[in-house]
Amino acid sequence: MGIEEYQHVLGEATGHGWGFLAACGATWFACSAAWRHWGPKVGAYCTLFQGMVALPLALLLTASTPGPDRPVMAGMEGVSVLLASGQLLGLPIVIYLTIRTFGCYVVGSLPCAGQRSKSQQDKIFEQHH
Numbered sequence: 001m002g003i004e005e006y007q008h009v010l011g012e013a014t015g016h017g018w019g020f021l022a023a024c025g026a027t028w029f030a031c032s033a034a035w036r037h038w039g040p041k042v043g044a045y046c047t048l049f050q051g052m053v054a055l056p057l058a059l060l061l062t063a064s065t066p067g068p069d070r071p072v073m074a075g076m077e078g079v080s081v082l083l084a085s086g087q088l089l090g091l092p093i094v095i096y097l098t099i100r101t102f103g104c105y106v107v108g109s110l111p112c113a114g115q116r117s118k119s120q121q122d123k124i125f126e127q128h129h
Helices: 003-013 015-038 040-048 050-063 076-105 118-127
Strands: none
Touching: 003 015, 015 040, 015 050, 040 050, 050 076
């Protein structure tokens, strides 16, 4: 089975990605609602962790989709596991290290970036180093 045939069969088996579209759309909508309701800081934190909620939800929705079995192709399962692991395990580590290294400059100033001048942002950055 070639890549093109694999993609076609995989699309039919997963409903052409409807689970991922629904999960990502719902979580982005939740992020925007949190931003609007609780303010930019809460919205920014929700946005940072959006993918950690969307991926398991997307996999659950896709698994519950009736249809043919997923195709099997050598190497593709490893790629899928690697990508999912990167999002669920690697992203939180990167977020933690970013917050730890730059403190409130990165996360705290994201909502205010448009309200501060470049020199004010540089002063905040210098204070945290």
